[in-house]
Amino acid sequence: MAETLLRLRVDTASGAPVLSLTDFLASDNAAAVRIEPGEDARALLPHLSRIALVEVSFPAYGDGRGYSSARILREHGYKGELRATGDVLLDQLSHMKRCGFDGFAPAKPIAAEAAQQAFATWPDVYQKTVDGRSPIWAKRHGL
Amino acid sequence: MYQYDEYDQAMVDARVEEFRGQVARRMAGEITEDQFKPLRLKNGLYLQLHAYMLRVAIPYGTLNGRQMRLLGDIADKYDRGYGHFTTRQNIQYNWIKLEDAPQILADLATVEMHAIQTSGNCIRNISSDHFAGAAADELVDPRPYAELLRQWSSFHPEFDYLPRKFKIAVIASDTDRAAMRLHDIGIQIVKNDAGEIGARFYVGGGMGRTPMIAPVIRDFVPALQMVSYAEACLRVYNRYGRRDNKYKARIKILVHEIGADEYRRQVEEEFAHILTLGLEPPQAEFERIAAFFADPGLESGLADGYDRSDPDFAVWADQNTAPHKQAGYKAVVISLKPAGGIPGDASADQIRLMAELAEAYSLDELRVTHTQNIVLPHVKQSDLYALWQKLDAAGLATANLDLIGDIIACPGLDYCSLANARSIPLAQKISARFASPERQRTLGELKLKISGCINACGHHHAGHIGILGVDKKGTENYQLLFGGSEAADTSLAQIVGPGFNEDGIVDAIETATEVYLKARAEGERFIDTYRRIGAAPFKEAIYG
Amino acid sequence: MKILTGNDLASGDVVWWDGKGWSRDVNDAVDAGDSADAILAAEEAAQRVNAGYAIAATKTAEGVRPAHIKDRIRALGPTVRLDLSLRPGDPDAASRVI
Ligand code: HEM
Ligand code: SF4
Numbered sequence: 001m002a003e004t005l006l007r008l009r010v011d012t013a014s015g016a017p018v019l020s021l022t023d024f025l026a027s028d029n030a031a032a033v034r035i036e037p038g039e040d041a042r043a044l045l046p047h048l049s050r051i052a053l054v055e056v057s058f059p060a061y062g063d064g065r066g067y068s069s070a071r072i073l074r075e076h077g078y079k080g081e082l083r084a085t086g087d088v089l090l091d092q093l094s095h096m097k098r099c100g101f102d103g104f105a106p107a108k109p110i111a112a113e114a115a116q117q118a119f120a121t122w123p124d125v126y127q128k129t130v131d132g133r134s135p136i137w138a139k140r141h142g143l
Numbered sequence: 144m145y146q147y148d149e150y151d152q153a154m155v156d157a158r159v160e161e162f163r164g165q166v167a168r169r170m171a172g173e174i175t176e177d178q179f180k181p182l183r184l185k186n187g188l189y190l191q192l193h194a195y196m197l198r199v200a201i202p203y204g205t206l207n208g209r210q211m212r213l214l215g216d217i218a219d220k221y222d223r224g225y226g227h228f229t230t231r232q233n234i235q236y237n238w239i240k241l242e243d244a245p246q247i248l249a250d251l252a253t254v255e256m257h258a259i260q261t262s263g264n265c266i267r268n269i270s271s272d273h274f275a276g277a278a279a280d281e282l283v284d285p286r287p288y289a290e291l292l293r294q295w296s297s298f299h300p301e302f303d304y305l306p307r308k309f310k311i312a313v314i315a316s317d318t319d320r321a322a323m324r325l326h327d328i329g330i331q332i333v334k335n336d337a338g339e340i341g342a343r344f345y346v347g348g349g350m351g352r353t354p355m356i357a358p359v360i361r362d363f364v365p366a367l368q369m370v371s372y373a374e375a376c377l378r379v380y381n382r383y384g385r386r387d388n389k390y391k392a393r394i395k396i397l398v399h400e401i402g403a404d405e406y407r408r409q410v411e412e413e414f415a416h417i418l419t420l421g422l423e424p425p426q427a428e429f430e431r432i433a434a435f436f437a438d439p440g441l442e443s444g445l446a447d448g449y450d451r452s453d454p455d456f457a458v459w460a461d462q463n464t465a466p467h468k469q470a471g472y473k474a475v476v477i478s479l480k481p482a483g484g485i486p487g488d489a490s491a492d493q494i495r496l497m498a499e500l501a502e503a504y505s506l507d508e509l510r511v512t513h514t515q516n517i518v519l520p521h522v523k524q525s526d527l528y529a530l531w532q533k534l535d536a537a538g539l540a541t542a543n544l545d546l547i548g549d550i551i552a553c554p555g556l557d558y559c560s561l562a563n564a565r566s567i568p569l570a571q572k573i574s575a576r577f578a579s580p581e582r583q584r585t586l587g588e589l590k591l592k593i594s595g596c597i598n599a600c601g602h603h604h605a606g607h608i609g610i611l612g613v614d615k616k617g618t619e620n621y622q623l624l625f626g627g628s629e630a631a632d633t634s635l636a637q638i639v640g641p642g643f644n645e646d647g648i649v650d651a652i653e654t655a656t657e658v659y660l661k662a663r664a665e666g667e668r669f670i671d672t673y674r675r676i677g678a679a680p681f682k683e684a685i686y687g
Numbered sequence: 688m689k690i691l692t693g694n695d696l697a698s699g700d701v702v703w704w705d706g707k708g709w710s711r712d713v714n715d716a717v718d719a720g721d722s723a724d725a726i727l728a729a730e731e732a733a734q735r736v737n738a739g740y741a742i743a744a745t746k747t748a749e750g751v752r753p754a755h756i757k758d759r760i761r762a763l764g765p766t767v768r769l770d771l772s773l774r775p776g777d778p779d780a781a782s783r784v785i
Contacts (some may be wrong), residue, residue, distance in 0.1 A: 064304025068381050071301055091182055098300035121161055123153045126294045128422045136150040137424035172734050192761050194699035223771055242697045557765040567767045
């Protein structure tokens with residue numbers, strides 16, 4: 001799987017075993033966790049400082065709960081890797097990045113050049129999210 | 144009217160290029176239909192019964208002459224010479240080729256239009272009052288708020304794969320002309336006791352197979368927190384809306400299942416968090432947008448009144464014009480419902496003529512109504528007669544606004560692959576049966592709405608008389624409903640009894656109108672009489 | 688009989704499997720019998736048809752008649768715009784598909 005991993009980070013990827021949310025919450029030193037669509041990302045908030053990797057799983061691309069999970073974690077200050085795994089498709093990459101993902105492990109590999117192009121889809125953005133981009137309304141008013 | 148700046152234009156242009164690439168990948172076989180379908184749907188491109196269908200967004204139903212003219216040109220150039228105006232204030236083309244679709248979007252982008260998010264499980268085109276900016280009874284023009292939400296919802300990264308489609312309507316008067324409470328979020332712009340402007344949020348309305356009227360979730364959200372509140376409403380829905388069953392995936396089901404109080408609690412919690420993030424565009428941005436709508440160029444000092452000596456004209460003017468906030472003006476409704484015609488269809492020539500008339504007589508503005516008609520919002524009363532003559536010559540002066548001939552009908556089995564039965568032939572038969580203008584006026588306001596299946600695109604639940612097409616062992620069958628309304632007195636229509644075939648239902652409707660005429664009290668509309676006397680007398684007359 | 692239908696990928700036109708390729712005319716449709724799934728899979732993979740499916744139909748003196756009204760309307764065109772249908776000169780075409 002490693003060769004299909006796209007990362008937008010400079011640090012080296014965590015090699016810690018990735019636990020399910022339940023197992024993670026039961027352990028007190030685990031550093032990597034996977035959350036499924038129905039699980040509450042806020043359960044991780046008390047533990048953010050010790051986490052190096054959160055995998056957010058997308059069993060089907062049409063299930064968009066992972067976008068909210070990602071944003072919530074970033075909004076609460078999570079700084080580690082946030083990796084989208086599973087049915088992660090080219091046309092979803094730019095939105096995923098805007099929601100805070102900086103790692104992508106698509107079940108079907110995506111070429112790095114295609115991914116770069118996808119990240120550049122939008123010259124500007126209308127909303128302020130967690131990706132640090134200044135939204136159009138801010139640019140309009142010099143904010 | 145709102146005008147794009149370089150940012151808006153760049154976003155729409157980027158979308159055209161993105162879609163061009165996606166279509167090329169599909170045509171080259173790099174992606175399957177399953178992968179392509181959500182991408183084309185996000186650009187309003189369906190595969191329908193006979194061909195691809197393209198749904199073009201008309202944000203809050205407002206457009207100018209240049210945009211309208213291009214819609215006519217697209218009908219000629221890429222389709223078969225006509226378009227269909229829908230209950231969601233959009234236009235649909237029925238005969239689009241996939242290979243042409245990117246170029247159509249590029250053409251639309253030259254007049255600041257697009258098909259973004261007109262389908263798919265995302266936030267759809269935002270609808271509004273078709274008399275916004277003209278209505279005598281509005282608090283403020285709701286469209287600046289709708290535009291603010293349009294920008295917020297366009298390419299929203301978190302809400303592109305919601306459990307289901309999401310429709311928002313914004314109004315600013317107590318008279319509801321947008322079926323506001325039948326939307327996923329209905330917003331009424333209101334003033335609080337302190338005299339401040341804000342938004343009242345209704346959440347969880349909808350039609351479809353389980354129609355529901357949205358409850359109030361918050362009475363007053365300060366105007367400068369509206370986007371944050373919407374963000375909170377959507378996030379709770381995205382996380383907790385049902386995804387196990389697509390028929391239970393709309394937000395109305397979530398709000399219904401957990402209850403309005405619990406939904407409100409969750410939204411408020413999320414809202415408190417979101418307020419800390421500074422996501423809200425500033426007052427200056429709202430003012431920038433509002434300035435575009437402030438003054439369409441109305442003249443002051445005109446007197447009310449106009450020459451009514453031509454009786455045919457006077458009938459039309461009484462039926463198809465509405466009061467304007469400015470003295471000397473009227474808002475004019477062009478009926479796309481000629482007797483025996485196809486509700487909402489207009490030919491390319493008619494579309495271009497309406498564009499020209501908007502430029503000549505309505506300060507270059509048009510509106511699409513959710514009743515599938517076109518509005519010229521700012522017509523000088525002194526121009527009404529000249530306008531009427533031109534409309535009449537083009538078959539566009541049917542004087543039936545809100546009468547039984549002003550039927551809403553979805554495309555039904557003539558165009559729609561989800562349909563059980565045809566809607567249009569039924570609309571044609573009914574409007575032909577009641578073609579006499581005198582008879583229609585005697586019956587008064589009577590809103591008849593037809594859907595070809597339970598999805599309710601024709602708003603049948605909200606009709607004073609509703610008709611629902613069903614499949615009865617492979618033949619078309621129609622159920623009759625009474626008592627719905629999508630105005631401020633929102634109510635849901637109920638099925639009267641066993642269904643009918645096509646001719647049977649036309650007869651049943653005629654019978655119902657006779658019951659009404661006999662029973663009505665002074666000043667009562669059909670719906671009022673129905674609400675007073677109940678279903679029983681109607682049932683008895685229809686079923687014996 | 689079992690016939691195959693779908694849409695042309697590029698144009699969106701309704702098409703019917705005629706044994707060798709895809710025809711606009713339902714009367715060209717042939718019985719696909721047990722090979723229906725195999726034909727559809729191969730034709731879709733080759734991008735010669737989009738969104739294909741198999742339906743029941745009967746052969747009558749007038750031609751091939753799909754069992755379901757939806758496919759009969761697909762075969763004709765909108766009954767309310769016969770001028771745009773495949774039988775523009777035939778005023779009875781609409782009543783025959785019902
Ligand atoms: C021909 C292609 C169309 C398709 C495939 C289609 C599909 C659907 C579906 C599946 C629903 C139900 C959604 C749900 O309850 O979850 C729906 C609802 C609706 N559609 Fe359509 N529709 C089409 C055309 C139209 C047209 C032409 C109009 C306007 C005349 C329209 C307006 C609406 C409205 C107002 C609703 C109800 C929204 C609600 O439930 O809140 N649709 N449509
Ligand atoms: S109500 Fe049904 S038949 Fe009518 S357009 Fe909607 S999905 Fe099609």
